[in-house]
Amino acid sequence: MTRTITGTHPLDHLVLPTQSLEVARARLAALGFVVAPTGIHPFGTENCCVFLADGTYLEPLAVGDEQVAAKAIADGNVFVTRDRAYRDSNGDEGFSAIVLGTGNADADHARYVDAGISAGDMLGFSRAFTDPAGKSDIASFKLAFAAGAEATDAFLFACERVNAPDVDRAALQAHANGATGIVEILAVSDAPGKQHELISVTVDNPAAERQGGMFSLPNADLSVLDRAAFTARFGLPAGAPTDLRFAAVVFSVRNADVTSRLLAANSIQHDIAGNDIVVQPAPGQGAAFIFRETK
Structure with a gap:
């Protein structure tokens, strides 16, 4: 990309x-x-x-x-x-x-x-x-x-x-799951619009354009969703009410089939949401990990 x-x-x-x-x-x-x-x-x-x-x-x-x-x-x-x-x-x-x-x-x-x-x-x-x-x-x-x-x-x-x-x-950097980078970070908020100043100032772009709560960085996107939208997108629980909480990481992978086979071989429970492989948080993995094949 x-x-x-x-x-x-x-x-x-x-x-x-x-x-x-x-x-x-x-x-x-x-x-x-x-x-x-x-x-x-x-x-x-x-x-x-x-x-x-x-x-x-x-x-x-x-x-x-x-x-x-x-x-x-x-x-x-x-x-x-x-x-x-x-x-x-x-x-x-x-x-x-x-x-x-x-x-x-x-x-x-x-x-x-x-x-x-x-x-x-x-x-x-x-x-x-x-x-x-x-x-x-x-x-x-x-x-x-x-x-x-x-x-x-x-x-x-x-x-x-x-x-x-x-x-x-x-x-x-040679990961068996084929991960090569981070393409998106997802956060949940009870008031996504109120997070604009905090995020835009922190990323040093006060004029940042938002499309549905998405902030585009040079190398990844940061999406701020309300809890219902987050759950609807990935089928994941959004947790307790919050001003702002980081919830998920989307990784780019070379081949989704390789990733899913590795997860299955290692007894890692995972779900499919569209083109994404979704792994819910677990001890030692504090966020949802989402693997997405990118060209």
Whole structure:
């Protein structure tokens, strides 16, 4: 799919809280994904990412050190504070944040503050990164956060990669299910129209055109649906009332037959909705995963 959208931040990755990285790793592997080695944050959380060939990735996130995480919250770390708020409201399994790529997180933070959607102070940090071959590097990031005034079910943030690891991710992107990228993210809301300012400012396109609640990013679409429309589209439960909650991820796959055979072989229950293969959330998989063959 070719996109020509400019002036808008691209999708970088998705944050999927989980209680256990071990459970997440097993679930994602059964779904046909290659899962990266565990990454440790300096503020008590840890992840096991799934990298995709289009440059996006999933970040299953667990709390690895409760004491360090509690201190980070006390010190005003917005990332850990928002993760805790999400877990307190929704449990330890879910889909808490959409992350957008940026080359200037400071400018994004200033824009969020001006628009009244800043979720708090910026965060800069570094952590070690190791590829499957054992090659290591240091990854450094700068983050700027945005959220609705009353939202605890979802937040968004811009991620500037101050130092991107020079490691080969080809092996991490060769997924047995044929997934090559993310084409759409779906959110539910009791008032989809009220999410326009939050999303359009966060993606750095205040004039974003909406068609039925869809926001087009350079590399994916973000659709905000009311709960009835979400259920009607995919046959999935939409959950409790919410201002904004991220609910599903649509992956592009090379061959839907290969994907469905793998899911069946691994005893992963799945349904067909039109041209989509739909897998409901499960422990270690905090969102509905939808696999769509794309040409």
